[in-house]
Amino acid sequence: MPFCPSCRYEYREGFSVCSSCGENLVDQLPPEREPQAAPESEDLLTVYCAGSLPEQQMAKDLLAQNDVPAFSRGDLSFNVVAALGAIELEVLVPRSFAGKARSILIGAGLVKDGSPASQG
Numbered sequence: 001m002p003f004c005p006s007c008r009y010e011y012r013e014g015f016s017v018c019s020s021c022g023e024n025l026v027d028q029l030p031p032e033r034e035p036q037a038a039p040e041s042e043d044l045l046t047v048y049c050a051g052s053l054p055e056q057q058m059a060k061d062l063l064a065q066n067d068v069p070a071f072s073r074g075d076l077s078f079n080v081v082a083a084l085g086a087i088e089l090e091v092l093v094p095r096s097f098a099g100k101a102r103s104i105l106i107g108a109g110l111v112k113d114g115s116p117a118s119q120g
């Protein structure tokens with residue numbers, strides 16, 4: 001079975017590229033590594049709710065370019081996502097980066113100034 005080396009997501013035969021991150025799939029996962037310094041989800045704030053995966057990726061890339069570590073729910077709990085058959089399109093950042101992330105997203109026009117990023 002092919003796997004995505006970065007999401008560690010298992011794909012069916014016939015897939016060669018990860019539909020989530022675009023990584024080339026590998027036959028075997030590399031040995032388990034320390035998670036990429038992913039903080040506890042309690043420490044993360046949702047700064048953006050994307051309408052689609054490309055939008056989510058764009059927001060994450062934008063934040064990464066500005067030295068803000070950005071995560072999606074899929075990064076943090078892909079097995080839960082797989083089990084639910086749903087993809088969460090939220091972009092989360094550590095609490096201490098939330099202000100910076102928001103101003104970057106506002107500057108890029110992804111988030112409207114003054115409105116909360118998430119409702120409910």
Ligand SMILES: [Zn+2]
Pocket residue numbers: 004005006007008009018019020021022023
């Ligand atoms: Zn992937």
